[in-house]
Amino acid sequence: MWLDTPQKRTGASSPVFGPEIGLARYLYNAGHKNLLVVKVAISGSSLAVDWAPHGEDLSLLVSRVQAAMAWATNLNLRPTIGGFYWVQGERDATDRAYAADYRTNLVHFIANVRHDLLLKSWTPFAIAQTDIAAYINYEQAQHLCTSKNCRSERLWNSEVMKAQSSVTGKHVFLARTAKLPRFKDALHLTDAAELSLGTTFRRATRSQI
């Protein structure tokens, strides 16, 4: 397996990786030798605005996936999108209105992705269930919340988590992240956690890939 495009985040001293490494490893070991991962991830992006229909990030996602499919086809390969993996929600969980709308927005997002990327109706859509409870605890300790005892902040986080679990179904899967280890900022998953999330993604979608 070649990692031919190490991902370098702006300002970071070393490459980074998300759940795709764990996911691709397990699929490869399961016999799927021809794999291509396309990732479009934007730090701090919201589902309410950035990934909304006609939003900047959704447009970027569609164009990048289409470019990858065309590239593969030109190499005389037959590309098929085997799964879509969504790791987002923290930004929306910090805003009253975004959190309240998250379920509606997520339902629309799934439909838009299926339509725009020409996914089969059975193509798995996997959602990492976000949880910023640990970060809210930090905020509470630092008196950064907008409400007493951070009640509002906890409610918004809960709304997003419930929304993520409520849209699951026959071809929409949930991968929990609440118990995964995080860096000291209480938000970001460690390398081990990213590998673990990739494994969970693989388990959730293996019956359909």
Next chain:
Amino acid sequence: MTMRWFVVGALLALSSAAMVPGASASTKPRLSPNLIVLVVAGQSNALGYQSFVIDPKTHKDVFTDKGFARGPPRALHVPGPRGLGRWTPASVA
């Protein structure tokens, strides 16, 4: 203005045979190999935050050739309104 980061990456795993369709001496036309495309999208936890690959002999990060550092300082100790959209490289450096 808040700087936003994005990474568009591709990880390719292809067998060498698949990379060279028709390379064998077979007289039959070969079918194009299937390629499974996995799409990952989202925020910073999709992107990845900070990666360490430590050489067990040298105890150095193989990416940076520097000694392994413990976890980064809190990334969100920055002034301004609450919100996760305000991360900047300077805030996590």
